[in-house]
Amino acid sequence: MKFFPLPKSSLLKKSRDYKRVYQQGKRLQGRNYSIILTPNNVDTNRLGISIHGQVKGAVRRNRTKRIIREFYRLNQTFPQKGICSGTVENCSEDDLPKMDIIFTVRKGFDLKNPIEITQSVEDLFKKNDLFKSFFKSD
């Protein structure tokens, strides 16, 4: 069994970090959720989770957050992996920069375990060629 620790340094903490990602990041729209990505200058990926207040009930919000975090714990390099899976070009996961990720959830989100989220996110990356938009635009 492999170890997948998730310390707090792998989470976004500050309001200005969130603002930077919202302003500079690339957005992927899923079903009642979206993922925002931007490269950072730290040597790890960092995750932030934002759940809309219309998701009623603190229990439901907390549970959604924990499931997303569990998904991230098991797939900490999913942005790099996803970008490579979405392009036809030559791509190595280790050459890509580390990312800041924000996972935003809206009303109607109904994925109930990490496996469903993994499948949904993989499908999402395959539909979008992020490699091009990040590194070929200039």
Place this chain on the structure above:
RNA sequence: UGGAGCGGGCGCAUGAUCGCUCCGAUUCAAAUCGGAGAGGAAAGUCCGGACACCACAGGGCAGGGUGGUUCGUAACGCGAACCGGGGGCAACCCCGGGAAAGUGCCACAGAAAAUAUACCGCCCGCCUCAGGCGGGUAAGGGUGAAAAGGCGAGGUAAGAGCUCACCGCUUUCAUGAUGACAUGAAAGGCAUGGUAAACCCCACCAGGUGCAAGACCAAAUAGGGAAACGUUUGAGGACUGCCCGUCCAAUGUUUCCGGGUAGGUUGCAGGAGGUGCCGGGCGACCGGUGUCCCAGAUAAAUGAUCAUGGUUCGCUUUCGGCGAAUACAGAAUCCGGCUUACAGCUCGCUCCAUUUU
């Protein structure tokens, strides 16, 4: 056996693997090991306190809250017991100051909605063809949510507390109770419609703001104060009329000081604490003693996966098998209440009906 009332409890369990937060130990550190990790409502934020800061000579008004009595409590709008009224066959449940201090309101209907009054009536008198006029009366009809004590007898032209008995009401007295109040007696002779979750009156209560309170440490940037050393001037002021010089001023550098933002630390987990036993009390609760330490996050920890087993439902139906479901809901300074939400399981006491003995 069925129905009902009241008061409690539990609210999935066990194991494995991978994670998260805090505490303790080892340790330079990294890390390792050990321990702990959501609720009965953590919720709504409706009350009350603790704690903190601010304000404050004393008193009052306005505005707000509470509302039978006596206890309990740190305190309460909470709880207990009792009192009175109402509902229920019953267990039991619900309600609670003042309407004979004052003001307002009571639609429509109705003669009249509180100063009393008279539509249909009843009775008497006069005029008189039907009927009309004047007076007496409020028992009956009618209206309305509500109609001026109820009911019976006497009384009367017809009636009326006009008189009387009983009930109710008011006042006074006596007895009992800490008290709400209860019981009894006498007198009055009907005066007192409802509404205070209308204004109001009476009694009692209360400074304000809230842990993002408050305390401490403290970048960057801008600006403030002080000191030292320089610089500039045919722009200014003072010593002095002029020059030099000095001081102020302007400006630069350095150092120091104070406030203080981001950020960090603390407040922040031993408490009106839980629980066993003993004692006091009808009870709420209180006292003594033993024992336990029981979440502490901050873009905010308490999770994921798998296995086995409960419980409930559906299908199948011989054991059994398969599938589904497993409530309401997540700590944010803490505590005492209230209110609201809640799948299902379960315990105790009591009442009613039926059956058997």
Place this chain on the structure above:
RNA sequence: CGGGACGUAGCGCAGUCUGGUAGCGCACCUGAAUGGGGUUCAGGGGGUCGGAAGUUCAAAUCUUCUCGUCCCGA
């Protein structure tokens, strides 16, 4: 964490303080006017007053609880 406001016809709002009749504009329907449409005029329909209890003879209105939406302060 603390404070405040709102919910009434399909839509936007009065009425709530001071309890008895729910009203206005737009929209909708019918008719008139026009060759037809628009404008205009006349008439009409449509509301569990967010929900539940309570006070009262009577509640959109008063009281309590509750649901939803929005806003403000830190």
